[in-house]
Amino acid sequence: MKGFRTGSFDRGRVSGVLHPFVPAHAANSLLDVDLDEMWSRGKRLILLDVDHTIIQWGSEDFPEGVVEWVQRAKAIGFELCILSNTRKRERLGRLSAKLGIETVRGKFKPSRAMFRLALIKFKRKEEEAIMIGDQIFTDILGANRCGIEAIWVRKMEGREFAGTKINRFAERLLRSSIYRALVTPVDEQPDEAEIEGKRPPSDTTLFRQIVKFCIVGGTSFIIDAGLSMIFLRVLPWGDRLLSEALGGWLQGSFPALFGWAKNHYTAAVPVLGGLASIIAMFNSFLLNRRWTFRVKGKEERMAQLRRFYLISIIGAVLNTLITSALSNVIPAHPNQSLMIGKVVAAAVVAVWNFTGQRLYAFRSAES
Ligand SMILES: [Mg+2]
Structure with missing residues (x-):
């Protein structure tokens, strides 16, 4: 070895x-x-x-x-x-x-x-x-x-x-x-200059950041999917599921906002699924901050958190828009066009998030 x-x-x-x-x-x-x-x-x-x-x-x-x-x-x-x-x-x-x-x-x-x-x-x-x-x-x-x-x-x-x-x-x-x-x-x-000299000309830092960013993305995906599952299909509320109870309340209290939902369960999906995404984003924030982009110290943490969520939420909106636009435009079986739409959206949003985090959310660490 x-x-x-x-x-x-x-x-x-x-x-x-x-x-x-x-x-x-x-x-x-x-x-x-x-x-x-x-x-x-x-x-x-x-x-x-x-x-x-x-x-x-x-x-x-x-x-x-x-x-x-x-x-x-x-x-x-x-x-x-x-x-x-x-x-x-x-x-x-x-x-x-x-x-x-x-x-x-x-x-x-x-x-x-x-x-x-x-x-x-x-x-x-x-x-x-x-x-x-x-x-x-x-x-x-x-x-x-x-x-x-x-x-x-x-x-x-x-x-x-x-x-x-x-x-x-x-x-x-x-x-x-x-x-x-x-x-x-x-x-x-070895002294710093020597290490610096041995570094290959290609930007290995960028490559390493991309690899780490993908690994972090994987962990957040698992957290997002797992929590959505638990929130929507496992957590009880009295003798019902939490999602049923919450969806019913949302449809009753905000008919204008949740009238589109076919049933109580689907009305709860954006709220509970959104909550799972926000928690998963926090995982990405912590890991990408310390591990991918190596931000040290605590001074700017809150500002970074705000910038990070801004980027991530725009990313999530982009994801939804691209997925729905493409799945309506691509001439294929509806399930296939949805899949293609999701894959393309995921790729675009990954580039968006990575660039946004590198150049904006954690920018102070880059200079
Ligand atoms: Mg062995």
Whole structure:
């Protein structure tokens, strides 16, 4: 894995949204994990990932030094345990037998299930355990979620499971952000001019912002859709649904405004759906502010919030207008033209929102 960097991390250096993905340390191999130092800090239980951490994917021959490292850990007094959700139970059995350590199987990482099972099995507290693994989105995230110190090791050479490749791609996107939390020894710190000189001529900041903006948009879409679902179809009001009750009241109280609605439910859609959108927009505001556009400090926050909502609400109106205009104009089956309209509208509005946020809502951070 090219560009892998080792050292200790300080989460305080990066935005809170990244904290779950930041390991405590990174090492080239598990052989580099300082067992004596771990023991002196009160660590007693070592949890191990299998593939590309202690052995190559699919292999049954441990790389040089791994068996000895495990023996040394045991001699110091550590308890060790493999966490694995593999379907190849026989291989796992043989590996753990060769090392003479136990395994815990269960729901796949980053679920907390296996970590908790291991703590229970060995009667240890979170702070007495460490997790060693090669993947941010499973090993490191899972350990961090449980409050277990996570050590990230460089992936071993060799082939990988197809699903892991998707994780690796996402890891690469996240890596440069995570490395900002890396504490480099003072004498190794490259100076700013040197970093500046190495930057490729293309505007990598803009590219990174676009990628982050799309990821944030995805999270907001999920929040919007999920909350709309809950508000409209789940939340009760007495013995009815909230949406039915609210729609009935709106139609009764404001017939001029809600007379178009076929029934109580459809009358409530713009209000409750709109509320879900506004909450989802707030998610976008927080994430885009801190993560995408890296605005620091609190001074201008309220002004940015107002500008952000102005852009977003204009974006939402544009979305509705473009969707309805196109779906009426495009000669196709009504469902298809609606779909095409929605896709085009989403693309146009994404460009609108990104540009508006970059150049207007969070502009002070750009200069
Ligand atoms: Mg692995």
